[in-house]
Amino acid sequence: MSFIQLSEIKKDYYLDGVVVPALRGIDLEIQQGEFFCMMGASGSGKSTLMNLISCMDRPTSGKYILEGRDVANLDKNSLARLRNKTVGLVFQNFNLLSSATALENVELPLLYGGIYPAERSKIAKQFLEKVGLGDRFHHYPTQLSGGQQQRVAIARALVNNPKILMADEPTGNLDSQTSEDIMAMLTQLNKEGLTIVLVTHEPDVARYAKRVVHLKDGKILKEERK
Numbered sequence: 001m002s003f004i005q006l007s008e009i010k011k012d013y014y015l016d017g018v019v020v021p022a023l024r025g026i027d028l029e030i031q032q033g034e035f036f037c038m039m040g041a042s043g044s045g046k047s048t049l050m051n052l053i054s055c056m057d058r059p060t061s062g063k064y065i066l067e068g069r070d071v072a073n074l075d076k077n078s079l080a081r082l083r084n085k086t087v088g089l090v091f092q093n094f095n096l097l098s099s100a101t102a103l104e105n106v107e108l109p110l111l112y113g114g115i116y117p118a119e120r121s122k123i124a125k126q127f128l129e130k131v132g133l134g135d136r137f138h139h140y141p142t143q144l145s146g147g148q149q150q151r152v153a154i155a156r157a158l159v160n161n162p163k164i165l166m167a168d169e170p171t172g173n174l175d176s177q178t179s180e181d182i183m184a185m186l187t188q189l190n191k192e193g194l195t196i197v198l199v200t201h202e203p204d205v206a207r208y209a210k211r212v213v214h215l216k217d218g219k220i221l222k223e224e225r226k
Contacts, residue, residue, distance in 0.1 A: 002065075003032035003195060004053060004164075009062035009072075011048050011218075022048040023059070024218040030197065032163070035190040037198040037209035045218040047168065050199045054166045055083040067163075084112065088157030088165045092172035094149045096141045096156075102128060103137040106156045113160065127155040131185065147178035154185065165189065168199045183208045 011023040023045050030036050030053075040046040051057040052064065055071060058079065064072040071082060096105050106124040115123070128134060131151040141149050150170060157165055167186065171179035187208055190196045198209055206212050212224045 002029035003034075003067060004028070004030035005063075005065040006053075007063040007065075009049075009052065009059045009064065011045075011052065011057070012060045022218055023052075026062070026218075026220060028213065028220065030195065032195055033190070033193055035187070035196045035198070035208065035210045037200060037206045037212045038215060039200060039203075039206050039212055040215035040221075041201065043217075044215040046199050046215050048218075049215065050166060050168055050197070053197060054087045054089060054164070055079045084109065084160065086163050088160065088162035090150070090153050090157050090165065090167040090170050092169035094141070094146075094153045094173075096149055096152060098141050101138050101140055102133060102144065102152045102155075105141075105152055106159055109156060109160050123159060124155070127159050128152070130158070131155045145178070146174050147181060150174065150178075150182055151185070154182075158189075162194075164195045164197060166197045166199075169201070170198070171200075171202070171205055179205065 006026050006028040009023055009026040010021065013020045013022055026049060038046045038049060052059055058074070059072055062072060063070060066086070071079070074082065103121065103124050106127055107120045110120040110123060125137060128137060131154050133148060133151050133155070136144065136148060144152065165186070170186070171182055174182060183205060186196055198205070200206055210226050214221045214223070
């Protein structure tokens with residue numbers, strides 16, 4: 001069985017009483033250990049699909065099987081528990097707390113998990129070292145470059161040992177060289193066995209993935225394998 005399996009997934013939004021379809025019947029499977037990418041223009045449905053796969057939202061209809069479990073109809077609390085245990089999230093804007101150091105930002109998921117302070121610090125330092133920031137524990141986001149901030153965000157996403165890393169336009173605010181560095185890091189994590197689900201509109205970023213699905217108007221337009 002596939003690690004992720006979506007069947008006839010539809011997602012509608014309601015604006016002033018009008019139904020606006022965002023996803024129009026998505027059938028998709030992702031295997032464990034894949035480096036998978038979704039591409040599409042603004043409004044294509046790729047961010048909506050990412051939110052569903054990452055358990056941040058629920059479909060209007062359809063079936064979503066994650067590791068053999070149907071999660072499409074879970075309530076918000078159950079989705080949150082599953083997401084915290086299974087999914088690591090990385091965003092274009094980093095989403096770091098400006099008032100917290102790199103170490104404190106990475107510790108946050110562990111804090112929510114009830115890990116004791118000394119153990120939190122130890123684990124967070126290990127992951128900051130893993131992303132090459134062993135000398136930046138006590139720096140605040142404003143004291144870090146964009147690439148360094150994204151590395152902190154990746155460390156934070158990895159700290160709970162997720163089975164999936166979801167990256168939404170992870171290089172959108174970075175220069176070309178820094179983007180390559182971040183994508184090289186994601187490639188290495190994938191080689192180590194982590195499932196990567198990437199959302200981007202940039203072909204230069206998508207080329208790192210082994211499989212690319214193109215979305216348009218809430219449907220899968222085509223798929224490429226490498």
